[in-house]
Amino acid sequence: MSAALLTRPDWHNVPEEPLRRVSDQMTEPTTLDDAFARGGDSVLRAAYDEHGSFVYSLCRRTVGEDLAADITQEVFVAAWRQRASYDPARGSLGAWLTGITRHKIVDVLRREARHRNERLDSSNVLLDVSDPVEWVRQLGDRMLLADAMEALTERARAVIELAFVEDLTHEQIAASTGIPLGTVKSDVRRGLDRLRRHIDFDPPTGET
Amino acid sequence: MMNDPDDRVRHLLRDVTPDDARRTAPPPAVWDAIAAEVGHDARADTADATDETVAGVVAPIPLRARHRWSWTLGAAAVLLVAIGAAVIIDARRADAPDLIAAVDVTSEGLPDAPAGIATRAIIEETGGVRRVALDVSGVDVGADEFLELWLINDDITDMVSLGVVRNGGTFEIPAEVELADFPIIDVSVEPDDGVPTHSGRSVLRGRLEA
Numbered sequence: 375m376s377a378a379l380l381t382r383p384d385w386h387n388v389p390e391e392p393l394r395r396v397s398d399q400m401t402e403p404t405t406l407d408d409a410f411a412r413g414g415d416s417v418l419r420a421a422y423d424e425h426g427s428f429v430y431s432l433c434r435r436t437v438g439e440d441l442a443a444d445i446t447q448e449v450f451v452a453a454w455r456q457r458a459s460y461d462p463a464r465g466s467l468g469a470w471l472t473g474i475t476r477h478k479i480v481d482v483l484r485r486e487a488r489h490r491n492e493r494l495d496s497s498n499v500l501l502d503v504s505d506p507v508e509w510v511r512q513l514g515d516r517m518l519l520a521d522a523m524e525a526l527t528e529r530a531r532a533v534i535e536l537a538f539v540e541d542l543t544h545e546q547i548a549a550s551t552g553i554p555l556g557t558v559k560s561d562v563r564r565g566l567d568r569l570r571r572h573i574d575f576d577p578p579t580g581e582t
Numbered sequence: 583m584m585n586d587p588d589d590r591v592r593h594l595l596r597d598v599t600p601d602d603a604r605r606t607a608p609p610p611a612v613w614d615a616i617a618a619e620v621g622h623d624a625r626a627d628t629a630d631a632t633d634e635t636v637a638g639v640v641a642p643i644p645l646r647a648r649h650r651w652s653w654t655l656g657a658a659a660v661l662l663v664a665i666g667a668a669v670i671i672d673a674r675r676a677d678a679p680d681l682i683a684a685v686d687v688t689s690e691g692l693p694d695a696p697a698g699i700a701t702r703a704i705i706e707e708t709g710g711v712r713r714v715a716l717d718v719s720g721v722d723v724g725a726d727e728f729l730e731l732w733l734i735n736d737d738i739t740d741m742v743s744l745g746v747v748r749n750g751g752t753f754e755i756p757a758e759v760e761l762a763d764f765p766i767i768d769v770s771v772e773p774d775d776g777v778p779t780h781s782g783r784s785v786l787r788g789r790l791e792a
Binding site: 419 | 587588590591592594595596597598599601602603604605606607608609611612613615616619620745
């Protein structure tokens with residue numbers, strides 16, 4: 375008996391309304407996103423509480439624990455000084471902070487590569503990946519998506535996975551899960567809107 | 583590459599690993615250094631942080647529970663069962679169902695059940711897929727509750743959820759489940775609390791005879 379069978383098929387049980395309100399924070403700019411753009415007391419601390427672990431974890435996975443604290447500090451200081459350039463309408467604060475973090479990380483990797491007389495775009499000993507810049511970008515986006523997926527309802531998450539990961543058509547998803555076709559379509563559309571807000575965010579200028 | 587954001591989402595989702603959902607909090611010194619560097623504003627923030635009014639200025643931001651999502655593991659297995667079944671259903675749709683069993687399910691002897699409810703569960707097999715058909719329209723549930731259909735073993739130690747029952751319906755039995763191992767058909771009242779385990783409040787029960 376696999377453990378999975380002992381849990382409910384998750385799309386059946388999700389109360390739609392209360393959970394949708396929670397995940398709507400992922401589509402529409404949240405209060406924190408808006409407040410950060412305006413600046414003001416407490417918002418830097420609130421942003422740090424909400425996103426500090428994300429930024430620090432991304433740094434740890436790319437430049438290691440020793441440098442992660444310093445870069446996290448640099449990211450939030452830079453974000454605060456550039457807060458006027460953040461536009462909540464264009465994407466989430468988390469995605470914007472990830473853009474800043476990515477550029478800081480790439481700067482560090484470039485410095486380290488210079489010390490070793492290597493080019494960053496050649497095979498990198500530290501990372502053991504062929505394209506570290508793209509690797510950092512993808513890692514950051516995957517972490518953002520992991521958070522964004524978690525904020526979806528269980529049903530929407532299941533539908534998104536079936537549509538995008540398993541490549542099922544909307545009709546196949548409806549047939550295999552019993553979810554009405556119209557609901558499948560709206561889950562995919564709304565889910566995609568929410569996920570998209572978390573990636574593909576142009577990095578702030580002057581950060582490279 | 584992958585300039586279409588939808589394509590990028592699609593590609594990235596395939597590659598997300600459990601590691602990507604893991605977070606480590608920065609050491610406390612990091613915030614102190616940030617506050618020191620940006621000066622006045624953040625020092626005021628730090629003072630706020632100590633009396634828990636940080637979120638009072640900004641509307642409270644609910645920090646999501648760090649119960650990290652696991653669809654790459656558990657949920658995917660459930661979904662794959664559904665996909666496999668759907669393929670079989672499509673392939674064998676024309677097959678006529680075979681009756682496996684008809685089981686009387688009643689509220690008799692169940693302390694949380696209203697007395698005198700009885701219905702019948704029909705188990706049929708079509709093209710290799712077994713389903714339970716059940717009508718529970720005689721059972722009332724509260725606004726914040728729903729009914730859930732289970733198959734349970736004789737020891738009442740192991741169970742499989744077949745899904746939420748609204749009035750009635752047909753529920754697929756996962757291919758891995760041996761009915762002989764899970765002979766008890768059970769309908770429970772579940773509070774709408776997100777807890778996936780059986781509530782312990784059964785309102786209908788019947789046993790499949792060998």
